Amino acid sequence: MARTNAAQKLEPLPERERFTARELLAIAEAHIDLKAVGEADRKYGNDYARELADLEAGNHPTQRAKNAG
């Protein structure tokens, strides 16, 4: 897989605990109400992504209001 420059700097340290996708899915099923969180992702995910994109671009209404004084 091609890595970005930022990712190339990151290498796993020996003491880090590694998890596989299978183990992570088992954790998700044991600890998370996937149906409820999935519903929240569906209902609010697009709005949330838009808000974050606006924040990253400095174009969020709260930022515009702050800049306007």
Add this chain to the structure above:
Amino acid sequence: MIWVEADDLLALLHALAERDGLAARFDERAVAAAWEAFEEAEQRAAGQSHDEPCALFLSLSRRSLAFHPVARRFIETLVHAQATGIGYELNINHTEFAVLSARIALGGIDFLELRGWFAARLRAFGAKREPPVRRRLPRPK
């Protein structure tokens, strides 16, 4: 701090999306975002392992665009994995996670406050569950 290889991160993201029939495609940008979050969280926790789930949640939430549209499930999974990895169980429900995520996005909560939230909800595996606090109404004077 936990570590997840690129193929496993992508497999998890796609598996979470496929569970809901979403045709989302993730690539090395999502992997880079997750790895950067691991690195940043490790620095922020500064060797205090019990702060690592909180630090990871903060770092991943700030990059949640990279994991859209399964960001909440992906982030919660990795945070629970981090807690499991240090021998703790994390008792935060998805509504609390959602509120905290929104506060992080809007810059309305810092690491210190978030750390307090997590500290109150981490329990070592095998530890007894605290009994619920019973509050008595004040007696009328």
